[in-house]
Amino acid sequence: GSPARLLAADAATDPLAPLLVELSRRLAAEPAPSVEDGGVIAEGVDAELDEVRSLARDSKRHILALEERERARTGIPSLKIRYNRVFGYSIEISKANAARVPADYLRRQTLVNAERYVTPEIQALEEKILRAEERQLALERELWVELCRAVAAQAAGLSALGRASARVDVLAAWAELAATRRWARPEILAAGAGIRIGEGRHPMLERVLGADFVPNDTELDPENGQIVLLTGPNMGGKSTYLRQVALIVLMAQAGCFVPAASASLGAVDRIFSRVGASDDLARGESTFMVEMIETANILRFATPRSLVILDEVGRGTATFDGLSLAWAIVEHLHEGPRPLTLFATHYHELTELEALLPRVVNRTMAVKEWEGRILFLRRVVPGSADKSYGLHVARLAGLPETVVGRAEQVLRNLESQEYDPQGRPRLAEGASFPAERPGQMPLFTPAEEIVAKLLRETDLDRVTPLAALNLLASLQDRLK
Numbered sequence: 001g002s003p004a005r006l007l008a009a010d011a012a013t014d015p016l017a018p019l020l021v022e023l024s025r026r027l028a029a030e031p032a033p034s035v036e037d038g039g040v041i042a043e044g045v046d047a048e049l050d051e052v053r054s055l056a057r058d059s060k061r062h063i064l065a066l067e068e069r070e071r072a073r074t075g076i077p078s079l080k081i082r083y084n085r086v087f088g089y090s091i092e093i094s095k096a097n098a099a100r101v102p103a104d105y106l107r108r109q110t111l112v113n114a115e116r117y118v119t120p121e122i123q124a125l126e127e128k129i130l131r132a133e134e135r136q137l138a139l140e141r142e143l144w145v146e147l148c149r150a151v152a153a154q155a156a157g158l159s160a161l162g163r164a165s166a167r168v169d170v171l172a173a174w175a176e177l178a179a180t181r182r183w184a185r186p187e188i189l190a191a192g193a194g195i196r197i198g199e200g201r202h203p204m205l206e207r208v209l210g211a212d213f214v215p216n217d218t219e220l221d222p223e224n225g226q227i228v229l230l231t232g233p234n235m236g237g238k239s240t241y242l243r244q245v246a247l248i249v250l251m252a253q254a255g256c257f258v259p260a261a262s263a264s265l266g267a268v269d270r271i272f273s274r275v276g277a278s279d280d281l282a283r284g285e286s287t288f289m290v291e292m293i294e295t296a297n298i299l300r301f302a303t304p305r306s307l308v309i310l311d312e313v314g315r316g317t318a319t320f321d322g323l324s325l326a327w328a329i330v331e332h333l334h335e336g337p338r339p340l341t342l343f344a345t346h347y348h349e350l351t352e353l354e355a356l357l358p359r360v361v362n363r364t365m366a367v368k369e370w371e372g373r374i375l376f377l378r379r380v381v382p383g384s385a386d387k388s389y390g391l392h393v394a395r396l397a398g399l400p401e402t403v404v405g406r407a408e409q410v411l412r413n414l415e416s417q418e419y420d421p422q423g424r425p426r427l428a429e430g431a432s433f434p435a436e437r438p439g440q441m442p443l444f445t446p447a448e449e450i451v452a453k454l455l456r457e458t459d460l461d462r463v464t465p466l467a468a469l470n471l472l473a474s475l476q477d478r479l480k
Contacts, residue, residue: 013164056132090116178257186252186263193266195220201259202244214378220340232365233389237378238344242309272298275311288316306339351384
């Protein structure tokens with residue numbers, strides 16, 4: 001229901017005032033963490049407990065009080081109560097006052113100049129003092145059990161009160177966030193209506209970065225933009241963007257205002273995510289295996305009403321294997337369950353799918369190059385990235401310039417051609433591995449040999465028209 005109805009229902013919940021009064025009366029103001037430590041039950045609840053506490057806490061005062069009473073009873077001003085580890089507490093009277101000793105005194109020990117006696121009262125007091133702490137804990141446990149029974153009898157009312165308090169707490173916290181952070185009220189539409197977010201923000205990072213956080217728009221349309229392929233450099237903000245969209249959708253469906261200028265969201269049945277890298281050593285599963293298991297779960301259970309976020313799926317294996325898997329996964333999501341999908345990737349070849357699949361659109365994280373360096377604008381814009389700027393990020397991270405320089409040389413070799421005319425890898429060319437002088441040109445270049453091998457191994461009876469088209473495009477790229 002609406003927050004107003006929820007709050008009205010909560011206001012009608014029985015606050016259990018009598019139970020609160022009883023708990024306040026019986027429990028100490030600052031109770032110990034455990035009843036076994038004592039000090040949980042308040043003073044004045046039980047007379048016997050108060051007495052044994054007093055004995056345990058202040059046994060000397062009780063001994064002095066008894067000593068004063070015995071002096072008054074016997075008329076012996078020098079009477080003292082002493083303690084001995086062997087005999088315990090006893091009354092010591094000098095031999096000069098032996099004639100004044102009462103008949104109920106029992107001699108316990110004879111000294112050179114005095115006699116020591118005990119009485120039933122002092123023996124009882126000694127027993128109480130020695131057992132006071134033990135008895136205190138036993139009494140507290142008994143009283144604690146009684147209190148727990150009284151609370152358990154109100155279990156149904158306490159559950160209702162807990163739910164009401166939790167709702168009020170959540171709604172109040174959401175209201176405070178919406179007011180203090182300029183969050184917007186989302187419009188929840190019917191399932192399948194798509195997702196449109198204006199100037200969306202990450203709810204946690206915007207608090208950390210403040211005005212430096214860059215908001216971004218999002219549009220996922222089941223008919224024209226079901227799958228967004230997001231490219232861009234490392235540290236460009238792709239993962240943050242994916243997470244913030246998922247969080248905004250989740251918060252909206254929970255009933256919360258969202259960190260955005262505006263949001264119109266079709267209800268989703270599930271949010272699937274394959275983000276980050278992790279392994280499961282206990283089960284013998286590598287990072288790539290975990291990634292594939294999670295992706296398989298998404299492909300199996302996603303529906304047209306789902307939201308899927310995928311972050312660099314396929315990066316945990318060889319480049320061609322990863323690219324092939326990523327390509328096939330996008331095709332399956334497009335032709336199969338058709339969930340709204342955000343797919344962040346460094347495989348720039350995937351952006352060709354925009355021309356092949358009608359509901360795939362390309363977006364990229366904007367960057368600006370300046371004096372050989374890059375500035376991360378962290379703004380999502382239409383289009384695709386033509387490179388990942390990995391070497392720039394490596395330089396920012398502090399890799400030695402010699403390493404980055406050599407990496408640039410290897411990258412140029414890669415981008416020019418993978419093999420030299422003799423079939424020797426160009427990756428190695430450089431100061432340490434100079435290129436050999438070309439000899440006789442071979443009949444087929446390595447790229448042509450690879451294409452011929454792939455064509456020979458392709459089973460044309462089992463390939464679909466779309467897969468055949470993709471294969472031809474890939475082979476053509478190899479020959480360019």
